[in-house]
Amino acid sequence: MSSLPPSPDITQIPAEPGVKPRLEPDGDAAASPPAPGRRAWVVLVILCFVYVLNFLDRQLLSILAKPIQDTLGISDSQLGLIGGLYFAFFYCFIAIPVGWLADKTNRVGILALACAIWSAATIACGAARNYGQLVVARMTVGFGEAGGVPPSYAIITDYFPKGRRGTALGIFNLGPPIGAALGIAFGASIAAAFSWRDAFYVLGGVGLVAAIVVAVFVREPKRGGLDAPNPELASEPSGFWVTLKMFFSHKALMLAALGSGATQFITYGLGNFTALFLMREKGMTLNEIAVWYALVVGIGMSAGIFTSGWAIDRFTRISKRYYALIPAASLALCIPFYIGFVWAPGWQLATLFLIGPSFLNYFYLSSSVALVQEEVRPDQRVMSGALLLLVMNFIGLGLGPTYVGIASDLFRASFPDNSLQTALYTLVPFYGLAIALFLALARVLAREEAKQGGAS
Template identity: 65%
Template structure:
């Protein structure tokens, strides 16, 4: 990783803001592609679950641990020191090195000969991916001004949708012909090349360049523990993080087992998955990301409570469609219902990220983004898939022939928890805004 003394050599001209709209879009497009690779790799375990299970003889519970707790142990907690380091040095340098690490580990996943080796490889992937998203959040925030950030972050957050769709289409098609190991090796190799591209062609933007008066002092190095303490003691930031975590408990619990569920209990084949499930992810999740960014920008111009109202309403819409997806007797109806779920499940992401980035000082943005990811991903990514995997094993032990269906039903209460947290956040934001109005 780059140090403060050599940061000027990393990623071009450090300290210079983006040169116009073309540069802004170039940066956004490049970071989005990195995020696509990040999420594509993360989804390969779930997409290729059935052949991996058949090859390595692992249970649903073990599969849930690989995609959940084992991955999240490194992904969540390493993000904190990485975020602190990136805030003090070069965010572009940290992102480039992180991409190289997780991509090399992805190749190792494809070479794993047993469950233990796959666990170690996935933990290393988590270690690398910890340095991917928080620096990107901060780079985008210092590239786009307030009022345009949620839309820009909405485009960036297309990464999971495109990555998941490409993972399904690419992973399922290649695995069907050449086995489950080859997709890991190809994706890892592409990632290593991309890491070099980021290092060479992305400039480090000036901290706080787009914040006007708030950018004053952005070059100061934020102290670690006071920044952590300020985040954890801020009710707005904590409600956003916990609401996002409860939402991700559903999205990751579903995402890591959806393909296995559709194939094992709904009768889909790899060919069907590669086309139809990929389209649902791309159009549903991708459409939701784009729509959510624009909706949130429009709502927050009137009131900051839009950062919480939008995800609360969207999750209330998604919940009955999710229940219908799990209940559906065949995969065509299940996919149609899942498309609606995907559109409304992800409004929380752009909202929470934009809120956190605007709530903190410019020199605290990477560390604060990492803290947001720590809380929401440890709850969602770490515990969601783990819960579903062990719940499925438990239902199977009770003689349930549709054990994954029963396990997925158990995610429904977390919709209600997430909605409640975002409603509480909306009330908090309204009170704060009222207190700041003249004459309050």
């Protein structure tokens, strides 16, 4: 018995790695992108877990700032430097050669090795007996974490097709809120029951196991396997300096990076001192931090990052300008909540106001990452992601906590009981700067769309 011939207006879309095949009418440009397969989701879960550990290890110092200060006798300025500039120096600049190497070699192998390095360094943080040893250990954590996020961005982009990447990267970017929440709950509970050193030992050990899981269970996807064919890749492979020049001369990418950096100046400046602020100036205990602060960060940040990923996939189908308009709007809405948090006379009201910044401060992340991954060639994605992190993390992670720590020490003479509160108030103008940069990015993207529309 012969089978019926296929319908002339139906085309089967071939299955790419990690993507289910689908049927689609010929020429239907508006059709939904193919659904990712099971392997893509498994890889996403593993990479998200590694990101949780990445951020958890990074934030543990700020969460346990009070007992660490009591043990090692370090000041707010020293705490800001070790959590900011010292860490960011290695984290930002090592990411560039690591990103270039990952674009040319096996991204999964580099991710697994990086996870092992930062986890071993986390254990060394727990063993530190003085400020100098802690500085060296934290800088080594930064060295390892430099190879964590950029390869993950590129791996996810090659497992998920265009139109699904905003959601996938939004889920991946749940790593920071989940890591922060678990770090607060776990770190504060362990420190209250045992010692702050034990928290570093346990989390470092978990990271070493995670490195093995990545090496065994994550397959290296084909670079650009889910993108439209690009003849440039065969005739003109990109090099280190080509990618570097492309990124820093690309107005949209630079505005996205600078807007993200201005936002991170606030988020890291606040985040590295929130637990200390709530304990020292608002009267919270470690056990209360472990419950209430953990819930606010875990739920608020997770909801914000997931919502932003969904919104990006939905609205950027209408216009690329929403890569910029979505974070600009979220930051404008956040300002009164942030001021309320800093002003609140007690920790109960402060944590209630903190829900707003926890939800609204992080819409920029998935937006900027997705824009960069969409704008560059497949063989430039890891290094471009690393360059994005270089700019935004050097400004935000490097300078934000450093600034707040120094400002708090400077204000201590005039405001001995609320120097941190005064320092945190001075972050408000950076909201205006970040909003202005994202609005400038929206204008650039609008002009690009107009040119493309005129050319077509």
